[in-house]
Amino acid sequence: MSVQHLSESTEMYLKALIEISDHEAVAIGRLAERLSVTPVSANEMVRRLDEQGLVSHTPYKGVALTQKGHQVACDVTRRQRLWECFLYDQLEMEWAQVYELACDLEHATAPEVTDALSAFLGEPKTCPHGNPIYAADGTCTPLDGVPLSTVAVGDTVQVMAVNATSTDVLKYLQERGLMPGCEVTVIEAAPMQGPITLRVDPAGESEAGGKEVALGLLLAEFVLVKSIHS
Amino acid sequence: MSVQHLSESTEMYLKALIEISDHEAVAIGRLAERLSVTPVSANEMVRRLDEQGLVSHTPYKGVALTQKGHQVACDVTRRQRLWECFLYDQLEMEWAQVYELACDLEHATAPEVTDALSAFLGEPKTCPHGNPIYAADGTCTPLDGVPLSTVAVGDTVQVMAVNATSTDVLKYLQERGLMPGCEVTVIEAAPMQGPITLRVDPAGESEAGGKEVALGLLLAEFVLVKSIHS
DNA sequence: GGGAATAATAAGGTCAACCATAACATTATC
DNA sequence: GATAATGTTATGGTTGACCTTATTATTCCC
Numbered sequence: 001m002s003v004q005h006l007s008e009s010t011e012m013y014l015k016a017l018i019e020i021s022d023h024e025a026v027a028i029g030r031l032a033e034r035l036s037v038t039p040v041s042a043n044e045m046v047r048r049l050d051e052q053g054l055v056s057h058t059p060y061k062g063v064a065l066t067q068k069g070h071q072v073a074c075d076v077t078r079r080q081r082l083w084e085c086f087l088y089d090q091l092e093m094e095w096a097q098v099y100e101l102a103c104d105l106e107h108a109t110a111p112e113v114t115d116a117l118s119a120f121l122g123e124p125k126t127c128p129h130g131n132p133i134y135a136a137d138g139t140c141t142p143l144d145g146v147p148l149s150t151v152a153v154g155d156t157v158q159v160m161a162v163n164a165t166s167t168d169v170l171k172y173l174q175e176r177g178l179m180p181g182c183e184v185t186v187i188e189a190a191p192m193q194g195p196i197t198l199r200v201d202p203a204g205e206s207e208a209g210g211k212e213v214a215l216g217l218l219l220a221e222f223v224l225v226k227s228i229h230s
Numbered sequence: 231m232s233v234q235h236l237s238e239s240t241e242m243y244l245k246a247l248i249e250i251s252d253h254e255a256v257a258i259g260r261l262a263e264r265l266s267v268t269p270v271s272a273n274e275m276v277r278r279l280d281e282q283g284l285v286s287h288t289p290y291k292g293v294a295l296t297q298k299g300h301q302v303a304c305d306v307t308r309r310q311r312l313w314e315c316f317l318y319d320q321l322e323m324e325w326a327q328v329y330e331l332a333c334d335l336e337h338a339t340a341p342e343v344t345d346a347l348s349a350f351l352g353e354p355k356t357c358p359h360g361n362p363i364y365a366a367d368g369t370c371t372p373l374d375g376v377p378l379s380t381v382a383v384g385d386t387v388q389v390m391a392v393n394a395t396s397t398d399v400l401k402y403l404q405e406r407g408l409m410p411g412c413e414v415t416v417i418e419a420a421p422m423q424g425p426i427t428l429r430v431d432p433a434g435e436s437e438a439g440g441k442e443v444a445l446g447l448l449l450a451e452f453v454l455v456k457s458i459h460s
Numbered sequence: 461g462g463g464a465a466t467a468a469t470a471a472g473g474t475c476a477a478c479c480a481t482a483a484c485a486t487t488a489t490c
Numbered sequence: 491g492a493t494a495a496t497g498t499t500a501t502g503g504t505t506g507a508c509c510t511t512a513t514t515a516t517t518c519c520c
Contacts, residue, residue, distance in 0.1 A: 009477065028497065041478055043498065048476090060486055060497060091346035101340055108334035116321035239507065258467065271508055273468065278506085290467060290516050 008107040011076045013045055014054060017065050018073035019165075025062025071138055075114075078134040080106040081127035082117050088128040089121070095128055095179065096170035103165075129170070130161030130180035130224070148184065149196070149220035156185040157225035164222040176213045177202045178223055193217050238337040241306045243275055244284060247295050248303035249395075255292030301368055305344075308364040310336040311357035312347050318358040319351070325358055325409065326400035333395075359400070360391030360410035360454070378414065379426070379450035386415040387455035394452040406443045407432045408453055423447050 006014075016034045020026055032042035046063050049055045054069035065073055083102035087093045093101065109117075115136060118124070125141075126132055134140040145160040159182050164170050178184070181203030188197040196217065201210040215223075236244075246264045250256055262272035276293050279285045284299035295303055313332035317323045323331065339347075345366060348354070355371075356362055362370040375390040389412050394400050403409070411433030418427040426447065431440040 007476075037477090038479070039497070040480080040499090045477075087343065087346075091343065091350050093342065093346055097342075101343055104338035104340065105335060105343075108338040110331055110334065112323065112327075113317065113321065113331055113335075116317075116323055120321050237506075267507090268509070269467070270469090270510080275507075 006072065009045070010049065010052075010054070011072070011107055013049060014065065014069050014073040015076045015080070017055065017063065018070065018077060019163075021064065025058065025064045027062050031063060074134040074138040074140075076106055078118075078136075079109045079114050081131060081133045082114065082121060082124070083109070084127040084129070085121050085124045085133075086117060096167050096174050098128060099165055099170065100167050126161070126180075128180075129163070130159070131163065143224055145224035145226045147221045148186075148198075148215075148223035148225050149217050151184075151186050151225060153186050153189050155227060156183060157227050158183050159223055159225050161224040162222055163224060169219065169222065173219070173223070176200060176215070177210060178213075178215075179203065183228065184225065187212065196220055236302065239275070240279065240282075240284070241302070241337055243279060244295065244299050244303040245306045245310070247285065247293065248300065248307060249393075251294065255288065255294045257292050261293060304364040304368040304370075306336055308348075308366075309339045309344050311361060311363045312344060312351060312354070313339070314357040314359070315351050315354045315363075316347060324401075326397050326404050328358060329395055329400065330397050356391070356410075358410075359393070360389070361393065373454055375454035375456045377451045378416075378428075378445075378453035378455050379447050381416050381455060383416050383419050385457060386413060387457050388413050389453055389455050391454040392452055393454060399449065399452065403449070403453070406430060406445070407440060408443075408445075409433065413458065414455065417442065426450055 012035060013031070016031060017026055020030060020034055028042050028046060029039055031046070032039045035042065037045075046055060046057050049063075049069070050057045053066055054072065055063050056066055057063045080099075080102045083105045084098045087098040087101055088095060118133075118136070124133055130143075132140040132143060143160055148157070148159075151157055159178060159180050161180055162170065162173055162178065164173065173179070177200040179202075183201040183203075185199045186196055187199055190196070194217075195214040198213045198215060199210055200213050242265060243261070246261060247256055250260060250264055258272050258276060259269055261276070262269045265272065267275075276285060276287050279293075279299070280287045283296055284302065285293050286296055287293045310329075310332045313335045314328045317328040317331055318325060348363075348366070354363055360373075362373060364370040373390055378387070378389075381387055389408060389410050391410055392400065392403055392408065394403065407430040408414070409432075413431040413433075415429045416426055417429055420426070424447075425444040428443045428445060429440055430443050
C-alpha cells in the first residue's frame with residue numbers, strides 16, 4: 001500500500017483513466033487524446049505503468065486500472081477536488097478555473113496535507129463542479145445521473161455535476177448557467193448530432209423561466225443530470 | 231517581466247541563492263551543498279541559469295542573482311512562506327514540518343492563487359518561523375537580527391526567526407523551545423567552536439526561568455535574535 | 461613561490477517522458 | 491475476404507537534470 005512517490009506523469013495517466021473509464025477497459029487512443037500525447041507515447045507509458053502493477057494492458061483490448069492503480073487514482077482525484085473546494089470556497093477563485101489550478105497542486109500534496117485540508121474544509125463530499133470526493137479510504141458515493149445528451153425532449157432535469165476539465169469549456173457552460181443545481185428543460189433536439197436546445201433556470205431561481213440555450217451534443221455529455229419529480 | 235514557467239529545479243536554485251546570499255556572490259560549492267548536488271552539476275545548471283539571465287556567474291568568483299532572478303526568487307519564497315502560514319495556522323500542521331511541505335506546493339502555485347492566498351490569510355508579514363514574506367511587488371522589511379552564535383555571554387535576547395530548512399533541525403530547535411518570540415540568555419560559550427549554553431524561556435513565559443540548553447554553534451547560526459532592552 | 465583547496469571544463473553515461481517515422485498486427489466494417 | 495482504422499513494436503532523436511571521472515585553471519595561504 002505504500003504509495004511512495006509517483007511521478008506527476010504517472011498520476012495524470014491514472015487520473016485520466018479513472019475519469020474516462022466506465023469500469024471497463026479504455027482504448028489507448030482515447031487515453032492518448034485525453035492527455036494530449038501521441039498514441040506511441042501513451043503505449044510506452046502504459047507499458048511502464050503495467051510493469052509497476054498500476055494498470056493492466058491487454059493488447060488491442062485496452063487498459064484498465066488495477067486495484068492498486070485505482071487506489072492511487074482515487075487518491076489523486078481526492079486531492080484535486082479538495083483543492084478545488086479550497087480555491088473556490090475559501091479563496092473565491094473562478095469556478096471555471098479551479099480545475100486547472102487544483103491540477104497543479106494535487107501532485108505536490110503530501111498525505112498529511114490532504115487529510116488536514118479535508119478536515120479544514122469540513123470533509124466536503126463534492127467539488128465545486130458537483131463531482132464526488134473520495135474518502136480517505138477510497139470510497140465514495142457515485143453519482144447516479146445521466147448525461148444531458150441522453151435526456152428526452154420535454155423532460156426537465158436538474159444538473160448534478162459537470163465533468164469537463166478544460167477551463168474554456170467550463171467557462172462556456174458557466175456563461176450559459178449550466179452549473180450544479182440549475183434546472184434544465186430540453187426543448188428540442190436537432191437531428192444528425194445537432195445541438196439540443198434548452199431552457200436553463202439558474203440554481204435557486206426555478207420560477208424565473210430562464211434563457212434559451214443551444215448546446216452541442218458533445219458538450220451536453222459533460223453535464224450530468226437527474227430527473228426532477230415535481 | 232513575464233515569468234512563464236520555470237522548472238522546479240530552476241526555482242530551487244534561485245531560492246537557495248536568495249537564502250544563502252548576503253547580497254554578495256555565492257561560491258558554487260556552497261550552492262551545490264545546499265541543494266545536495268555535486269559541484270559539477272551545480273556548475274552546469276548555473277551556466278543554464280546564466281544563459282537565461284537569471285544569475286550572473288563570474289568564474290572563480292561566484293554566482294549572484296540578477297534583478298530578474300531576484301524577482302523570481304522573491305516570488306518563490308513568497309509562495310512558500312504563504313503556504314507555510316496556511317499549513318501552520320489554518321491546517322494546524324507541525325511547525326517543524328511546514329517548510330518541507332510548503333516547498334512542494336510552492337512550485338505548483340499560479341500567481342492568482344498566490345495573491346488570493348495572501349488575501350485569505352490577511353496579508354501575513356512573516357512565516358511561522360519568523361521569516362519575512364515578500365509583498366507582491368518583491369519588497370519586504372528585512373530582519374535586523376543577528377545570529378544567536380554571535381551573542382556575548384551574559385546577554386539576553388529574543389528569537390526573531392529561525393532560518394533552518396530541514397525538518398529534523400527545526401524539530402530539534404522546537405524541542406528546546408527555540409521558536410520566534412522566546413527569550414534566551416547566553417550562559418556560557420565553550421571554546422574551540424564548542425556549544426553555547428542557554429537558558430530558554432518560552433514565548434510569553436519570561437518569568438518562568440526556563441530550562442538550560444546546550445546548542446552547537448552551527449545550529450545557533452540558524453537562530454536570528456535581537457537584543458532585549460528591559 | 462609552491463602546494464592545497466576550490467572551481468571550471470570536458471567527456472561520457474543515466475533516466476523519465478516525450479517526439480517522429482516506419483513496419484507490422486489485429487480488429488472492425490463494408 | 492479485402493480494406494480501413496486502430497493498435498503495437500522498433501528505431502532513433504530530444505530535453506532537462508542529474509551522475510562519475512579526469513584534467514586544467516585559479517585562488518588562497520603558509
